[in-house]
Amino acid sequence: MKAKIAGQTLELVEGNIVDQRVDAVVNAANSRLEGGGGVDGAIHRGGGPAIMEETDRLYPDGCPTGSAVISGAGRLPAKHVIHAVGPVWSGGKSGEPELLAGAHRRSLELAVEHGCRSVAFPAISTGVYGYPLELAADVALRTVIAFLKENSRPELVRFVLFGRPAYEAFAAKLEELK
Numbered sequence: 001m002k003a004k005i006a007g008q009t010l011e012l013v014e015g016n017i018v019d020q021r022v023d024a025v026v027n028a029a030n031s032r033l034e035g036g037g038g039v040d041g042a043i044h045r046g047g048g049p050a051i052m053e054e055t056d057r058l059y060p061d062g063c064p065t066g067s068a069v070i071s072g073a074g075r076l077p078a079k080h081v082i083h084a085v086g087p088v089w090s091g092g093k094s095g096e097p098e099l100l101a102g103a104h105r106r107s108l109e110l111a112v113e114h115g116c117r118s119v120a121f122p123a124i125s126t127g128v129y130g131y132p133l134e135l136a137a138d139v140a141l142r143t144v145i146a147f148l149k150e151n152s153r154p155e156l157v158r159f160v161l162f163g164r165p166a167y168e169a170f171a172a173k174l175e176e177l178k
């Protein structure tokens with residue numbers, strides 16, 4: 001599914017984040033940037049040890065929740081990996097929406113600062129971190145749409161959803177918001 005937002009493209013696909021041929025792929029990282037399962041495991045396995053060597057060197061203190069940092073992409077087809085730290089869901093009254101929005105916004109800012117024309121996001125926080133899919137889709141899509149309306153880049157933002165239920169949740173929400 002594709003939508004035009006202020007002349008730029010917002011796209012939803014079902015697939016695997018590591019396969020994306022875009023300028024930057026976003027990692028669902030943790031605040032220590034120490035790797036893990038899910039998206040994080042797939043990105044470090046696919047990209048090789050160069051990514052962790054770089055993040056250890058550049059960001060020894062990790063990255064706060066609600067923000068993001070950028071590195072090279074090792075062997076992945078992308079040029080950069082943006083390590084975004086979403087919140088752990090704990091009921092929704094601990095600032096989770098603002099933190100999830102912040103992780104997306106900072107990722108987009110970094111992409112623009114590094115000249116990326118295309119960026120692919122996974123559904124940050126919706127795996128091990130337990131953020132309900134429909135609520136995460138709402139925050140993620142609203143944040144990206146607002147950013148695209150305010151900025152002329154990136155030209156393409158793609159959400160890569162892992163499995164049909166995640167795709168359907170994002171598609172229903174985009175239908176409502178576009």
Ligand code: ADP
Pocket residue numbers: 015016017018028029037038039040042086122123124125126127128129130131160161162166
């Ligand atoms: P978090 O810790 O932020 O919740 P996870 O990596 O556990 O991050 O999961 C985030 C989302 O990414 C989940 O919806 C999960 O199903 C999905 N996911 C897991 N592996 C991949 C992958 N290789 N590509 C795209 N999405 C993935």
